[in-house]
Amino acid sequence: MNHHPIFSEMASAAIHAAQSDLGQNAHLVPVYATSTFTFDNARQGMDRFSGAAPGYIYSRFGNPTVTVAEELIAILEGFGMVQDNGQPLPLKAILHASGQAAMATLFLANIAAGDTVLTHYSLYGGTHEFLFDFLPKFGVKALIADLHQPESVAELLQQDRSIKMIHIESPANPSMRCVDIAAICKVAHDCGVKVSVDNTFATPYLQQPFRYGADFVFHSTTKFLNGHGTAIGGVLIGKDLPLMQKVNKTAKLLGGCANPFDTFLLIQGVKTLxxxxxxxxxxxxxxxxxxxxxxxxxxxxxxxxxxxxxxxxxxxxxxxxxxxxxxxxxxxxxxxxxxxxxxxxxxxxxxxxxxxxxxxxxxxxxxxxxxxxxxxxxxxxxxxxxxxxxxxxxxxxxxxxxxxxx
The missing domain is CATH 3.90.1150.10 (Aspartate Aminotransferase, domain 1)
Structure with a gap:
């Protein structure tokens, strides 16, 4: 699946970018309800595991229905953005069984004992508990600061080199406070700090954090992306493709993989986003x-x-x-x-x-x-x-x- 230049508006991409050749000219992406995938011979199995050949192995590692949804969401988050060479901005999305699972992958793949995550007041309750109650058990510290003052954030990053990531909700839950994503990304990147943005409330239709320099974008797909309250899900999107290989490895080890039935419902919901x-x-x-x-x-x-x-x-x-x-x-x-x-x-x-x-x-x-x-x-x-x-x-x-x- 590619970024189709024929799409001038996101509405068209949301409907047609999920078209695929997965199954016998089916109008809709099929639900691949299978836990595992077969190999034609031993060599094919070896090559898939080593990465020498493409193909599916086991649905925790990847599933065709899930792949379509991941590529669709990546297209929408990067819609209209191009690299210096004029090519579409390449993004990698990893779909999860829930927003909390995607959040766990986000932090556990990017921080380690001794690191600090900088964030703000007014976060989703589950995010706050994960940062301040769960991660400290593993030697990770969470710190709250006023992210509406980029100059003060820059000083803090200079003083505390343990800060490795800034996590933003914009708009935030439930105060609806917004953070200047571009300003925070600039001061963060000057200090080698990554920035993640929870874009759940906005969706890529209302806001595209990658335009402003974000390293990661996170969604609970349960919310507006699905739109109908029919399935739980979460997605993590990144622009550093080599790093996303490491992130993908973390996601598979944690095991919070999306299932194809919920993914099918997500794809249908995104079409009317x-x-x-x-x-x-x-x-x-x-x-x-x-x-x-x-x-x-x-x-x-x-x-x-x-x-x-x-x-x-x-x-x-x-x-x-x-x-x-x-x-x-x-x-x-x-x-x-x-x-x-x-x-x-x-x-x-x-x-x-x-x-x-x-x-x-x-x-x-x-x-x-x-x-x-x-x-x-x-x-x-x-x-x-x-x-x-x-x-x-x-x-x-x-x-x-x-x-x-x-």
Missing amino acids: ELRMKQHCSNAIQVAEFLHTHPAVSIVNFNGLPSHPDYELSARQMRHPGAVMSFELKDGFEAAVRFIDRLQMCLRAVSVGTLDTLVSHPASMTHSGMKKEDREKAGISDGLIRMSVGLESVGDIIRDLEQALI
Whole structure:
């Protein structure tokens, strides 16, 4: 599969770049539901294991359905980007069984005992726990800094040479704070430090971190890439192809491989990514504006509102602000519980990026594993609600929110 120059827009690539010759002119990529692959003879088996000949061996190492999805996502993350020689930017994607599995590969392949990972407040709860509770058991330190001050980050990197990676969520979960990816990548690369970007909330349609110098891009494909809430998955994409061979080895040893059934569903979801994201974003800005003026709401964290501290940055490095937001209810925990319990159409669930509007309470759900003081530093109060705005009629979404806020 190649980067097809005939595609002038991402929507076309999302639909047609997954076409393949895998099976008898099938309209859709087949599901290769097999654990292992046969060899014609001993020599072929030897050559595949040694890398002297292409071919599949075992589905933990690679599967044709999974390969198509990996190449499709790599094409979208690099869409429109070229090297100095005019050729498309080559990227390698590794699909995993979950976002957490992809995250484990990201860090375990790039850091070792004695190293430090630099990040920021307001991270997905699972990321925070992995960095601050799991990795320290193996001699890896995680450090939080204000990444909105690139000059201060540069000084920190000069002072602490143990920092080997900076991990960014932009927009971040659930504050929707954004980081200047290009500025951080510049100061990081000046010190030989790699940068990874969690692009889950934005998707490649809204933001392409490789344009700004990122070394790795990470997604929970469970969210907007799948878009329908039908399968769990994660993907890690890198631009240093020799390094990605090492990363791929780590992924296979950890064993968090994607399965072909979930991958098939992912491929179908990606085909409507641009169409869905346009409507998600259109609905979200109207919902955010409604909440911004509601008397029961003290603050709305949405990077598409001029009141958000990263409004201008978001507009500069994203196509649209996205479809996830959080908002603070004035009466705290009791108001949050009352609001969630009164919802009639919007669903109570902890994921994001599905067709339907999902509402959760981060302090007691997605970020409940964090210490209370860490949650508060990240802006996650007991009255904070996170919402992923879906594709329902925006009037119906707003009416449901309005009656629940009474």
